[in-house]
Amino acid sequence: MVGHLRNVHLTEFKGYDGGVQFRRRKTGVNADNLSVQLDHGSGGRATHELVEQVFARAFNNRFLREMNDSALVDIRGGHVAMTTDSYVVDPVIFPGGDIGSLAVHGTINDLCMRGARPMYLTVGFILEEGLLFETLLHIVESMATAAREANVLIVAGDTKVVPKGKADKIFINTAGIGIVPDGINVTGHNARPGDAVLINGTIGDHGMAILCKREGLAFENEILSDSSSLNGLIRELLEACPHIGVLRDPTRGGVATALNEIARQSHVGIRLYEESLPIRDDVAGACELLGLDPLYVANEGKVLVCLPQAAEQEALEVMRRHPLGRAACRIGEVVADEPGRVFMQTHIGGLRLVDMLRGEQLPRIC
Amino acid sequence: MKYLDEYRDPQLAKSLLDALQRRSLPKTPIRLMEICGTHTVAIFRCGLRQLLPPGIQLISGPGCPVCVTAGEDIDRAIWLARQPGVIVATFGDLLRVPGSHSSLHQERGAGADVRIVYGTLDALHMARENPHHEVVFLGIGFETTAPTVAAAVRQAAIEKLDNFSVFSAHKLLPPAMNALLESEDLSLDGFICPGHVSTVIGAQAYRHVATRHKMPCVITGFEPLDLLQGITMLIDQLAKGRAEVAVQYTRAVNREGNPAARKLMDEIFTATDATWRGLGEIPASGLRLQPQWHNYDASVRFAMPHIQVKEHPGCRCGEVLRGVLTPPGCALFGKVCTPQHPLGPCMVSSEGTCGAYYRYRQ
Known part of the structure; x- marks a missing residue:
């Protein structure tokens, strides 16, 4: 899909250069074009464009590129750890991070707490109508960086847009799976007197x-x-x-x-x-x-x-x-x-x- | 942390504690009351009670403003919240205090506009932003809070904010201390006087307590070393047979207090008889707005009905507030009355004695 990006015409994203920069077009830009609209969650063309231009581009990997209804991943050896968490932090960008990096770190850490080695994440976005693309792109880039640094792949995702006032800017859910190597048994039940x-x-x-x-x-x-x-x-x-x-x-x-x-x-x-x-x-x-x-x-x-x-x-x-x-x-x-x-x-x-x-x-x- | 770590020094604390342990007490037990809820929490947080010699007992007093607010005042606040077009602005502690049939928290869940503020200026801001609503600030607190409420009333008058009013249930501590000393079921040997309140009213405000009731008073700070030194100063007075007002918390409190804050209070409020939970009606122990500020007085602006108060029959907060009962002596404590399901105000407030006993399990 990423290979076809150049053929996609998108008024909203024309200024997006693939990085964190988002430049306004010089002429006649309606401010609405700079923000998420209900259309982007319709499941139709605008949704596809959003997914392709923003999410698939940032989280780019072979599982996501298949663009199927679910990702098939390889899991071998040991127990599989699964977890999920939702993120609603306010403000969405804060000193030392943002809701995107937090959504990656938090779920990775939950897997680690069972001794698992995190491998794959999924992400669900609930976007409020009117969220600035500039903010969304910042958050998505930061998620991609956090995933890359932790060596995990974001292999599936979902986006919904709700009317203004029905959510606060952006809520993110991430779920993750990881492998617990044999011989590792970490659980809250294992504390012993003397530890x-x-x-x-x-x-x-x-x-x-x-x-x-x-x-x-x-x-x-x-x-x-x-x-x-x-x-x-x-x-x-x-x-x-x-x-x-x-x-x-x-x-x-x-x-x-x-x-x-x-x-x-x-x-x-x-x-x-x-x-x-x-x-x-x-x-x-x-x-x-x-x-x-x-x-x-x-x-x-x-x-x-x-x-x-x-x-x-x-x-x-x-x-x-x-x-x-x-x-x-x-x-x-x-x-x-x-x-x-x-x-x-x-x-x-x-x-x-x-x-x-x-x-x-x-x-x-x- | 500069200015705080110095007052938490473990070595100094140990030497003060050793000195107290070694000393022969003029009588036993010595019963000292900390009036202020902030002291109660500070004492529990550092685990001080168990470190003191067994002959020195600390008793928690009526110094949590939410706890001493009378049931009828809580019910009136709830009544105000139910009035259409009214926004009730309150400090967060009051939210879960049970009234006769409900709480502000429950009312909010049922659709009332009850908003938590961190200061009176937030409430003024709310009034400016909502010109078509009546904003009522619940004035609950002692001499520390009252000047800030007075300043808000004066500011509202300057700005002609006619949709702002105060429901004043402010209380004054020295009259309550006198009332406590006149009650027959409590024997005390000294007061650990409140630090914050005293920054406003000054050491002179306790002169009456010390002289008339021959009760040693030491205005004390909130850190472990402050408390240990304050207790030592009280025992020194007892040993010498003296009863005077002394200041341990010299870095914040002087004789006169804060003249500007007191002047502001005097300008807006006047003393009135007030009902305290547990202590009953105490003459001149509350504050109401002076007649010229009646526009800003919620009890004048709203025709409040007479309220018949119904309290939980087993709740013994009144005795806890008077210092004649410790929370574990109440049959409800920790069983049906917990911070999640408080039946009385002393369990609700972060400075309530029952809440402190429960949280820190003393």
Whole structure:
């Protein structure tokens, strides 16, 4: 299909040069021509043109090029992991990423958390009538880059357009499949008393990047989202330490909620140490200002690891060698007491419960 | 974090705690009340209670504005939300507080226009943007919030924003402290006085509490070292048999408070008798708008019906607010009354004592 692109005439896309640039035509452009219209979701010609000119071009691969109703992919060896996630983050472009890169990173990371090697993604777009093509192209390009960097292919997709006001700019669903190599058994049920609890870097960056952007809060340096694909880091980690029991990405609900989930699934207690929690100064400051607890703020490039203490040093070294794990550290341990609960030893030596997030702390964070 | 980490230093905290542990107490138990909900949460968050010597007890007081708002005021807010053409602007904490038959949250689900704001200026903005709607701001809060509401009323008058009004259920803390000390079922040895409120009213506002009731008062900050130092200062006073107003939180609070904020409050509001949940009616413990600002007073603009309040029969928030009951002593606590399904306001608010007990499991 991509081979035929030059033969397709498209008023809306005439200025699209295949990259992130979208230039207005010099004369007589109706502003409507620069934005998504209901026609683009009709399933007819405009939809085809949109798919061919934007999505197929950006996600270009042999599976997509077949343009059949579903993609046939090769899966061999091990268990197949499947997952899906929808993304509604507001704003759609934020410091350190956008809804497109997030939709790729998030689903890849969900696969990684079972020890899977992500291979293929599908993507569904719900576009609001009037969405600027400039924004759409930025997001699609960023998805393509994120997929390429993580070495996964986007093999199928769908687009719907809803009338203005029925969605907010763009919602994206991605689903993914990956292969879990033999011998790997990673699940939230595997935490054992005595295990160390590690994290690959600072907490709360994504949530505070979104919130500061929304609230117009400025600090000396802009807080960037940590949105990233963890498959490279996890692969190295599992190769070095195949006996890792639990991997969990602390997204919505933050580290506190993710650890509570593990404690419940594994019927163990978890003890955190406040002084060990890695939190950037600006994130800590923004949280103080807004009355938020960084333990409950979302992350999109972090992984919590529970593993036997004997493997702790090696795991930390592997993570610290990777660009996404430079600030890896131990933040706590798994204990037999108080199964299903997470406690934290505070700076001054007190002990307090760290409960799950209750209610919605920050709507539309991912 | 500069200006915060200094007040969380583990070594200094340990030495202050050691000193408290070593010291022979003038009496036991020493019962100190933290008035302010922000203190309650700060104490729970750092796990301070369990680190103190057993002879020093901390008791949570009525310092959560949402919690002390009377049931009839909650019902009136709900009534306002039901009026056609009215937008109710409120701080988020109030949303889930149960009234007699409903909550603002439920009303919103049923179609009422209830919007959360982070400050009074947001509500003013809403009034400008919606000239054909009545915007009613729910004025719930202590002396910290009241000046900002006063400023909004004055600004609305300057701009002639005639669709903006305030439903004032503001409360004043020192009269409530006096009322607490006059109640017979509570014995106290000192007050950890609120930090934020005191930035406005100043240390002088507690003179009456300290002298008339011979009650040591220390205005205290919110970090662990602030709290430890404040407690130490209270015990020093008790040991010397003194009862005076001292300021630990000197980086924010002085004797006079904030004269500009107080002047603004005096210009717009006047003190009135007010009903507190748990404490009943306390003379001159609330704020209403002065007659010349009646255009901006929702209780004048709207002909509110008389409301018969119906509260959950088992709810013991009133006793919790007076400090005579700790939340686990309530049969509903943690069983049928939880943050997801709160039956009383102390479980709803982020600064409520029941919510803090539940979240941090003390």
